[in-house]
Structures are given as C-alpha cells and as structure tokens.
Amino acid sequence: MPGNYRKKILADQGWMHAFDDVLIKPGFTSFDPNEVDISTSLGPYNFSIPIMSAAMDTVTEERMAIQMALLGGLGVIHRNCSFEKRLEMVKKVKRARGYMVENVATVPPDCSILEAKSRMEQFEISGLVVADDQQKVIGVVTSRDLPFDKKMMNHGLVKDIMTKDVITGKEGITREAAAELLYKHRIEKLPIVDDECKLVGLITTKDLKPDFPKASLDKRGRLLCALAISPVMPEKKEEIKIFKEIAQYVDIFFVDVADFYKKKDIEGVKEIMDNLNASFVLGNIGTFEAAEFLLTKVDYDRDKFIALKVGMGSGSICSTSIQTGVGAPTLFATAQIADAIEKYDPKMGLIADGGFKNLGDLPKAFTVGADMIMTGHFFAGCSESPGLVDTIQGRKVKVYRGMGSKEARFVEGDYIFDRYSKDMKTLPEGVSDYVPFVGPVEGVIDQLTTGIKNGMIYAGAQKIKDMKDVEIGIVTVSGKVESEPHDLVGKW
Numbered sequence: 001m002p003g004n005y006r007k008k009i010l011a012d013q014g015w016m017h018a019f020d021d022v023l024i025k026p027g028f029t030s031f032d033p034n035e036v037d038i039s040t041s042l043g044p045y046n047f048s049i050p051i052m053s054a055a056m057d058t059v060t061e062e063r064m065a066i067q068m069a070l071l072g073g074l075g076v077i078h079r080n081c082s083f084e085k086r087l088e089m090v091k092k093v094k095r096a097r098g099y100m101v102e103n104v105a106t107v108p109p110d111c112s113i114l115e116a117k118s119r120m121e122q123f124e125i126s127g128l129v130v131a132d133d134q135q136k137v138i139g140v141v142t143s144r145d146l147p148f149d150k151k152m153m154n155h156g157l158v159k160d161i162m163t164k165d166v167i168t169g170k171e172g173i174t175r176e177a178a179a180e181l182l183y184k185h186r187i188e189k190l191p192i193v194d195d196e197c198k199l200v201g202l203i204t205t206k207d208l209k210p211d212f213p214k215a216s217l218d219k220r221g222r223l224l225c226a227l228a229i230s231p232v233m234p235e236k237k238e239e240i241k242i243f244k245e246i247a248q249y250v251d252i253f254f255v256d257v258a259d260f261y262k263k264k265d266i267e268g269v270k271e272i273m274d275n276l277n278a279s280f281v282l283g284n285i286g287t288f289e290a291a292e293f294l295l296t297k298v299d300y301d302r303d304k305f306i307a308l309k310v311g312m313g314s315g316s317i318c319s320t321s322i323q324t325g326v327g328a329p330t331l332f333a334t335a336q337i338a339d340a341i342e343k344y345d346p347k348m349g350l351i352a353d354g355g356f357k358n359l360g361d362l363p364k365a366f367t368v369g370a371d372m373i374m375t376g377h378f379f380a381g382c383s384e385s386p387g388l389v390d391t392i393q394g395r396k397v398k399v400y401r402g403m404g405s406k407e408a409r410f411v412e413g414d415y416i417f418d419r420y421s422k423d424m425k426t427l428p429e430g431v432s433d434y435v436p437f438v439g440p441v442e443g444v445i446d447q448l449t450t451g452i453k454n455g456m457i458y459a460g461a462q463k464i465k466d467m468k469d470v471e472i473g474i475v476t477v478s479g480k481v482e483s484e485p486h487d488l489v490g491k492w
Contacts, residue, residue, distance in 0.1 A: 018330070052372055054375060077089050112158070117143075257283075273305070283353065292343075313328065318402050330365065339369075363452055
C-alpha cells in the first residue's frame with residue numbers, strides 16, 4: 001500500500017505532480033517566529049540550514065563550497081574536470097577554516113621571493129612557514145613582508161625578508177591557549193611543533209575568530225567538504241592514486257548520475273564504498289522501487305551510506321524528460337523515496353534535487369519528506385560561482401549550463417559522459433544560457449532561508465521534521481494563476 005507521502009500528492013492514483021501543482025495548507029502556529037529551527041542532519045553531519053549548492057561546473061567549485069559551508073549549508077564540488085583539479089579544490093576547502101591547518105604550506109629559506117609570492121597566490125593564503133630540510137621551523141614570511149623594491153622582489157630570497165624569531169605552540173595546544181599566544185604577541189600565525197621542533201600544523205587568528213557561528217564543520221573544526229564522483233572507480237593507476245588522496249579531504253561523496261537505478265552503477269559504487277573511508281550520498285533516483293532496491297537488496301556499508309538524492313529531469317537547464325520521455329519531478333520523486341525510507345530505514349537522509357523555481361517550492365519539498373534540498377538555479381548567478389560576469393543589453397549575467405548540455409560534454413576529458421547514457425554522447429540532455437548576476441551567495445541564502453521560515457510559520461511547523469506532518473493540497477491551473485500577482489496595469 002502507498003505510504004503517507006505518496007497519498008499526499010495523489011501519487012497512489014498515478015499522478016506525477018510537480019511543485020506548481022500543490023500548495024501547503026495553512027496550520028495553527030503556537031510559537032514565535034524567532035523560534036523557527038531550520039537545522040537538519042544527514043547521517044553524522046549537522047547543518048544549520050537545509051540547503052546545498054549543486055555539483056555543476058557553473059555552480060560549485062571551491063569558492064562556492066567554502067562559502068556554503070561557512071553559512072551552514074553544503075556546497076558539492078562538481079567532477080567535470082581532471083582528478084588533479086578536484087584534489088586542488090578539496091584541499092582549498094579543508095584549508096579555508098579549521099582549528100588547525102595540518103597540511104601547512106611551507107617554503108625553504110633559499111626559495112626566491114617571487115616563488116613564495118606565487119605560492120601564496122596559488123593557495124590563496126597570506127603567508128608561508130619557512131622550514132629547513134628536516135621540517136623544523138626557522139621563520140615565517142607573509143604578504144606584508146614582500147618588498148616594494150622590484151630588484152629585491154625579482155632577485156631576493158625568502159631568508160632575507162622572513163621573520164626569524166618565530167613564536168610557536170606545542171602539539172596538542174588548546175584553542176584557548178593558542179588564542180592567548182596570538183594575542184599576547186600580536187601575531188596572526190602560530191606554527192605548531194612537536195617535541196623535536198618539527199612543524200605539525202598551523203593556527204591562525206582567522207581560524208579562531210567566530211565569524212561564522214553556523215558553519216558546517218567536521219570533528220576537527222574544518223569545513224565540511226563534499227565532492228561529486230562517478231559511479232565507477234577510475235581505470236588508470238595514477239587516477240586511482242589521486243582519487244584515494246582526494247578521499248583524505250572529502251567528508252561526503254555524492255554519486256553523480258542522472259539515473260542511478262542501473263546494475264553497473266550500483267555495483268561500481270559498492271567497490272568505491274568498500275575502498276574509501278567516507279560517507280556516501282547515492283542518486284539520482286525517482287521511484288519507490290529504486291529506493292526499495294537500494295535499501296533492501298544491495299549490501300552497502302550502512303555506516304557510510306547516509307542519504308539518497310532524488311529527482312530526474314526537473315532542473316531549469318535539464319532536458320532529459322523532453323529528450324527521452326522519462327522523468328520523475330522532484331516533488332513526486334521525494335514523496336516516492338520518503339515512503340521507502342519510512343518503511344525500510346527511517347534514519348536514511350533524503351535530498352530533493354532540482355526543479356525549484358520559486359522560494360515557496362522549498363517548503364513544499366519538506367512536506368513530502370525531504371531533509372535537505374539541492375539547487376543550482378538559485379546559485380549560478382552568484383559572485384562565488386565559477387565563470388566571469390558578462391553584460392548583455394545592459395544587464396549583468398553569468399553562464400549557467402546543464403551537465404548534460406553539449407557545452408558541458410565538450411570539456412576536455414571523459415569526466416561527464418557516465419553521468420548520462422554513456423553510449424549516447426551525441427544526444428544532449430541539457431541546455432546552456434545566461435542567468436542574472438545576483439551578487440554574493442550570502443544574500444541568496446538569506447532569501448532562501450527566509451522563504452523556508454515563513455512557509456513553516458504559516459504551516460504551523462517549528463522544525464524541518466514538523467513540516468513532514470503538515471497537509472498539502474492539489475491546485476488547478478486557474479488556482480496557480482490566482483496565486484500569482486494578477487490584474488495589474490503594469491508588469492510585476
């Protein structure tokens with residue numbers, strides 16, 4: 001028998017309703033607006049906001065991933081690039097914030113000033129620890145030490161400009177003690193050394209400041225890092241080696257295919273999961289049967305398998321349903337998989353992926369069982385998304401393309417072909433176009449979270465999990481028109 005979520009949207013009667021087809025029914029509110037709690041979790045990971053940026057090459061690279069984690073959500077880095085670039089991006093996420101940086105960027109004292117400057121720019125950091133051949137700390141060089149004199153800049157060595165009397169902290173130092181040392185000596189960087197005075201880490205003033213109290217952090221105080229992956233292990237030995245190194249920096253791997261309910265993909269992910277120590281989100285799927293199979297027929301490690309990602313063909317730049325006649329609108333897919341999770345594994349997380357056009361679509365996803373939502377549409381025009389800001393007819397815009405578009409598929413390499421039907425490379429399942437430039441992602445997150453909170457207040461749900469109990473109704477086409485601004489003289 002169909003479960004509660006499918007009955008809510010009449011999926012038990014054969015309907016495949018989408019977000020525009022439903023409205024949340026108003027409910028009784030017994031709490032103050034400032035008491036609304038939109039925090040959520042997936043497996044062992046906690047998030048202050050239930051929002052993820054999509055793993056798309058015009059949406060999420062390290063800048064977006066860092067900012068999303070700082071704001072309390074998660075940015076999933078795309079995989080439409082080489083393994084070397086993926087490794088570089090996940091390293092930057094882990095280095096961005098944390099109680100202590102462990103893989104410290106260093107230079108030898110005989111390094112040229114130009115090389116030191118280049119490394120600071122490459123790693124997007126303001127300083128480097130100077131260490132000898134035995135990794136013993138002998139100095140610190142920062143961007144403030146760089147000379148203005150061109151001759152010195154072009155021919156000088158780091159040992160000529162570095163700070164030699166370095167204040168260090170002992171391995172195991174507490175956060176409080178580190179903060180006290182930094183303040184006492186008015187310094188920004190504190191190298192951490194072991195009993196042999198060898199470098200083991202670095203603590204900076206930036207990392208100790210509580211600038212982002214809602215940040216999504218791992219157990220060691222670093223930002224959570226997520227990366228999209230293929231459903232099969234790399235074939236080349238060198239790529240396997242890099243992939244395993246990548247796993248040292250990634251908390252959650254997101255299997256990234258349009259339709260995961262395929263024997264080859266399911267078996268491929270089993271091999272990856274058995275070889276890497278990380279958490280996994282599997283997807284995308286769109287039906288109760290697919291979720292039932294994954295939850296009951298496949299021997300995945302349940303400590304690593306933490307969530308399912310759902311929805312097929314709903315994205316604003318996705319044309320899969322049009323090109324193939326197959327799809328599962330995100331609202332429908334979420335209800336389908338939510339019923340399977342409720343029946344077979346209530347602890348399993350659920351991510352509603354794509355198809356969100358309006359702020360009000362987000363609360364709707366939670367009413368049919370989602371724990372978090374993923375979107376590319378709202379974030380593609382942000383300052384932090386990859387790509388340059390262009391101007392068309394006086395409007396600032398950025399490129400946004402589907403990962404099944406011909407533009408995304410023509411990126412050098414085979415990285416994206418197994419996301420769709422690998423043997424049908426000539427059929428695009430996405431489009432490419434421009435979206436308005438909207439500025440920093442923080443402003444977009446503020447709008448999205450406000451929309452979620454207001455929807456919860458009207459529905460009478462104080463927490464995300466309470467949204468799963470609220471009622472929704474099906475609306476007609478005329479009902480949808482009536483819900484929008486209408487009968488106005490000018491444009492709205």
